[in-house]
Amino acid sequence: xxxxxxxxxxxxxxxxxxxxxxxxxxxxxxxxxxxxxxxxxxxxxxxxxxxxxxxxxxxxxxxxxxxxxxxxxxxxxxxxxxxxxxxxxxxxxxxxxxxxxxxxxxxxxxxxxxxxxxxxxxxxxxxxxxxxxxxxxxxxxxxxxxxxxxxxxxxxxxxxxxxxxxxxxxxxxxxxxxxxxxxxxxxxxxxxxxxxxxxxxxxxxxxxxxxxxxxxxxxxxxxxxxxxxxxxxxxxxxxxxxxxxxxxxxxxxxxxxxxxxxxxxxxxxxxxxxxxxxxxxxxxxxxxxxxxxxxxxxxxxxxxxxxxxxxxxxxxxxxxxxxxxxxxxxxxxxxxxxxxxxxxxxxxxxxxxxxxxxxxxxxxxxxxxxxxxxxxxxxxxxxxxxxxxxxxxxxxxxxxxxxxx
Numbered sequence: 001x002x003x004x005x006x007x008x009x010x011x012x013x014x015x016x017x018x019x020x021x022x023x024x025x026x027x028x029x030x031x032x033x034x035x036x037x038x039x040x041x042x043x044x045x046x047x048x049x050x051x052x053x054x055x056x057x058x059x060x061x062x063x064x065x066x067x068x069x070x071x072x073x074x075x076x077x078x079x080x081x082x083x084x085x086x087x088x089x090x091x092x093x094x095x096x097x098x099x100x101x102x103x104x105x106x107x108x109x110x111x112x113x114x115x116x117x118x119x120x121x122x123x124x125x126x127x128x129x130x131x132x133x134x135x136x137x138x139x140x141x142x143x144x145x146x147x148x149x150x151x152x153x154x155x156x157x158x159x160x161x162x163x164x165x166x167x168x169x170x171x172x173x174x175x176x177x178x179x180x181x182x183x184x185x186x187x188x189x190x191x192x193x194x195x196x197x198x199x200x201x202x203x204x205x206x207x208x209x210x211x212x213x214x215x216x217x218x219x220x221x222x223x224x225x226x227x228x229x230x231x232x233x234x235x236x237x238x239x240x241x242x243x244x245x246x247x248x249x250x251x252x253x254x255x256x257x258x259x260x261x262x263x264x265x266x267x268x269x270x271x272x273x274x275x276x277x278x279x280x281x282x283x284x285x286x287x288x289x290x291x292x293x294x295x296x297x298x299x300x301x302x303x304x305x306x307x308x309x310x311x312x313x314x315x316x317x318x319x320x321x322x323x324x325x326x327x328x329x330x331x332x333x334x335x336x337x338x339x340x341x342x343x344x345x346x347x348x349x350x351x352x353x354x355x356x357x358x359x360x361x362x363x364x365x366x367x368x369x370x371x372x373x374x375x376x377x378x379x380x381x382x383x384x385x386x387x388x389x390x391x392x393x394x395x396x397x398x399x400x401x402x403x404x405x
Contacts, residue, residue: 359393
């Protein structure tokens with residue numbers, strides 16, 4: 001039974017009376033309200049509008065109609081298998097693609113760039129070392145660290161507004177401008193309209209991703225202060241959940257978006273009613289596996305791939321293959337992200353590494369269907385929530401208990 005208005009009011013009052021700081025209170029209050037909305041209406045969610053980071057929409061997946069069979073899962077998952085062999089095979093393909101991209105990067109020519117901060121301060125060099133900021137070399141993290149290491153380490157993601165791009169930057173080559181292929185969004189990233197208008201838009205940018213031009217405004221976003229930072233944080237947490245599901249059960253991942261107050265991942269684990277279906281007993285093993293992932297501080301690494309390379313990467317996963325075949329135009333590029341041995345089709349951005357997530361909980365599970373169509377394959381959905389502070393998760397759990405009565 002959904003919590004009543006009185007239950008929610010009491011829970012929110014308890015958060016307000018806690019010893020957490022104002023920003024943490026606001027975050028937990030937001031997650032509390034969002035989790036209530038998600039439980040009663042899981043097909044709705046919040047979103048951000050920051051270019052690269054518009055992977056913030058929850059839905060049942062991309063709209064696709066390519067004449068494929070209604071049920072496509074087939075034998076891609078037969079039984080629960082720990083760390084199946086295809087994980088290693090996928091990693092080998094990734095390494096070979098990365099070697100090709102590294103050659104392309106070596107051909108780029110770094111040029112000096114300037115960075116303008118929100119207060120109007122213009123930076124062109126590291127204050128500590130004097131080293132000039134350069135395209136293809138300097139990242140938002142580098143800029144933040146030159147100001148304060150604490151600022152760099154407390155930031156989740158950057159919001160970048162480019163004044164212009166360096167001459168050897170090509171948005172298509174960089175796999176951007178095509179929107180979020182998993183959610184069917186229109187593109188609004190750097191250079192997607194081929195003119196100055198596209199350059200004036202703020203773009204969510206990985207903290208460790210090198211900048212590619214002069215920046216007219218660089219914002220460093222924190223979890224407790226910015227909704228888009230929360231979206232990125234929970235999106236990264238969804239990838240960590242997906243990694244755990246692959247490790248423990250050999251799940252065939254489909255989509256794993258962030259929500260307004262958490263995230264979920266849908267995966268194929270056999271037909272409806274099979275032994276592969278998720279159970280409440282799976283929560284603890286998943287949480288333990290994610291804890292290992294957190295402790296290992298796996299870096300989130302972005303890699304641009306061609307359509308053909310993407311199909312090679314995800315060979316054997318019919319759901320990813322369908323997305324790529326129907327949503328990635330011929331001759332174009334898209335992006336994937338890696339953390340540990342998880343490689344996922346994704347626009348990003350993400351946190352710097354998995355250690356940024358300090359607290360994680362599996363919260364619920366349910367059955368769903370591929371693309372939200374009951375004629376399609378049955379999928380298993382696991383929901384989760386995470387925070388950058390264990391105390392925030394403790395308060396969140398306490399208030400979930402209160403609204404459950």
